[in-house]
Amino acid sequence: MExxxxxxxxxxxxxxxxxxxxxxxxxxxxxxxxxxxLEMFDVLNERLISETKEPIAFDHxxxxxxxxxxxxxxxxHPHGPKQTTTCQLHMRSFKSGDxxxxxxxxxxxFPVIKDLAxxxxxxxxxxxxxxxxxxxxxxARDANSLPIPKENADLAFMAAACIGCGACVAACKNASAxxxxxxxxxxxxxxxxxQAERQMRAEKMVAQMxxxxxxxxxxxxxxEAECPKGxxxxxIARMNREYLSASVSSNKEY
Amino acid sequence: MSWxxxxxxxxxxxxxxxxxxxxxxxxxxxxHCGINACIFFNDGGETFNHAAEFMGTNWLIRTTEIGxxxxxxxxxxxxxxxxxxxxxxxxxxxxIVAGNNSTWYSRSMGLLGTLLLIFLVIHLxxxxxVSRFTDVITSGQKTLFQEMAEVFANPVPVVIYVxxxxxxxxxxLHGFQSAFQTMGWNHPxxxxxxxxxxxxxxxxxxxxxxxxxxxxxxxxxx
Numbered sequence: 396m397e398x399x400x401x402x403x404x405x406x407x408x409x410x411x412x413x414x415x416x417x418x419x420x421x422x423x424x425x426x427x428x429x430x431x432x433l434e435m436f437d438v439l440n441e442r443l444i445s446e447t448k449e450p451i452a453f454d455h456x457x458x459x460x461x462x463x464x465x466x467x468x469x470x471x472h473p474h475g476p477k478q479t480t481t482c483q484l485h486m487r488s489f490k491s492g493d494x495x496x497x498x499x500x501x502x503x504x505f506p507v508i509k510d511l512a513x514x515x516x517x518x519x520x521x522x523x524x525x526x527x528x529x530x531x532x533x534x535a536r537d538a539n540s541l542p543i544p545k546e547n548a549d550l551a552f553m554a555a556a557c558i559g560c561g562a563c564v565a566a567c568k569n570a571s572a573x574x575x576x577x578x579x580x581x582x583x584x585x586x587x588x589x590q591a592e593r594q595m596r597a598e599k600m601v602a603q604m605x606x607x608x609x610x611x612x613x614x615x616x617x618x619e620a621e622c623p624k625g626x627x628x629x630x631i632a633r634m635n636r637e638y639l640s641a642s643v644s645s646n647k648e649y
Numbered sequence: 650m651s652w653x654x655x656x657x658x659x660x661x662x663x664x665x666x667x668x669x670x671x672x673x674x675x676x677x678x679x680x681h682c683g684i685n686a687c688i689f690f691n692d693g694g695e696t697f698n699h700a701a702e703f704m705g706t707n708w709l710i711r712t713t714e715i716g717x718x719x720x721x722x723x724x725x726x727x728x729x730x731x732x733x734x735x736x737x738x739x740x741x742x743x744x745i746v747a748g749n750n751s752t753w754y755s756r757s758m759g760l761l762g763t764l765l766l767i768f769l770v771i772h773l774x775x776x777x778x779v780s781r782f783t784d785v786i787t788s789g790q791k792t793l794f795q796e797m798a799e800v801f802a803n804p805v806p807v808v809i810y811v812x813x814x815x816x817x818x819x820x821x822l823h824g825f826q827s828a829f830q831t832m833g834w835n836h837p838x839x840x841x842x843x844x845x846x847x848x849x850x851x852x853x854x855x856x857x858x859x860x861x862x863x864x865x866x867x868x869x870x871x
Contacts, residue, residue: 405744416741418744468743470745470747471743471745471746471747471748472747472750496744496745498743498744498745501739501741501742501743502738502739503737503738503739503740504738566750568735568739568751568756569735569738569739570735570738570739571660571735571738601659601660601661602659604660605659605660608738609660609738610660610734610735610738610739611660611661611663611664611731611734611735612660612661612664612831613735613755613756613758613827614755614823614826614827614830614831615751615752615755615756615823616750616751616755617750617751617756620750620751621750628830628835629835631830631835632830632833632834632835633833633835634661634833635661635664635665635830635831635832635833636833637833638659638661639656639661639665639832639833642652642655642656643656648652648655
């Protein structure tokens with residue numbers, strides 16, 4: 396797939412979590428506007444490998460916008476100028492001759508592993524602290540045995556669309572994980588299956604979020620504006636309600 | 650740690666403190682603005698001086714004033730703590746920040762708050778200290794209205810007060826609706842109403858406040 400776009404890339408290079416990083420500039424030629432942003436990086440990495448240089452490390456997996464692995468901060472926006480994932484960002488969003496600056500997610504809770512790859516296991520620990528429902532084993536229940544209002548099902552589904560990529564943290568001036576955590580709290584608290592652990596979930600997930608070193612929320616709305624899945628900050632208000640009401644009314648301290 | 654301190658020291662709890670103290674300061678602004686707007690009767694400050702004397706001597710108001718200062722100090726200290734903590738959550742900064750994903754004033758609440766604090770020190774020195782800690786007003790040398798007229802005869806305080814009001818407007822423009830979001834009050838029926846009331850309040854109140862020094866400087870009110 397040859398093209399006629401020529402670009403200058405300024406990419407963050409960092410050997411490992413402990414070393415100092417710096418920007419390295421690459422000229423990339425013959426890029427097709429139909430390539431995804433990651434494919435453009437593949438072209439560059441192939442060239443670096445053929446020159447026996449170290450390729451640029453970056454996270455990616457499904458490349459169809461559903462897994463949440465890709466994580467580049469492109470020209471001041473997580474996932475670049477479009478409200479999508481980096482893998483679904485196409486080179487037609489740029490012009491030939493552009494200089495593109497690519498940085499890793501920046502947050503104390505997301506330490507750099509190498510180059511553009513960051514460690515997002517803090518999100519896993521937030522989920523493990525309460526982002527689940529306990530289900531007894533046995534036969535699956537009949538799908539319609541639990542009445543669920545359509546509005547709640549829709550809201551829960553919209554919250555569940557979060558792929559946990561961390562763009563909200565990357566976009567937030569406080570590196571806050573409120574949008575992620577609130578989406579996970581919301582999707583379960585809105586459904587009958589989530590009621591049993593509702594109070595514990597809100598308290599534990601917020602406590603874990605704070606312990607991981609994410610910032611507080613200033614309600615700027617930058618997370619919502621940058622989220623590739625369009626998660627609403629209404630979820631943040633819902634988590635605030637869930638947390639504060641759980642704090643004052645739970646029988647036990649979690 | 651008791652559950653109360655645990656809740657209030659969490660990131661959500663610190664924000665709750667900001668929201669509750671912020672809303673009480675908003676309530677104060679409404680009273681303050683209402684009392685001061687009495688100068689617009691343009692009766693040589695007679696109505697205003699009556700209202701100011703009531704506010705300065707009524708025991709209920711004076712007791713509430715202690716709560717007001719406590720709330721103000723809490724709002725400042727908690728705000729500074731949040732500012733400091735949040736800043737540490739991104740030790741390595743970005744080389745490029747696009748900045749068009751949110752309003753500049755929502756990202757600058759700490760800066761606007763600091764400007765307001767500087768303004769507040771000047772403002773309290775002008776009127777509160779004079780009326781409480783000197784006998785200028787109580788001895789009948791001057792009325793508070795005359796004190797105002799004297800301060801605002803000079804263009805420098807007028808400019809400082811107008812700048813203070815602009816900072817206040819932007820601080821409120823984000824703060825008013827943000828307080829409700831923090832308290833979890835985001836609802837399809839009420840949020841549009843809260844947002845419009847907040848925007849109206851953020852424009853109207855600072856505008857009325859700013860009109861006072863300007864009107865006195867231009868001798869429209871005398």
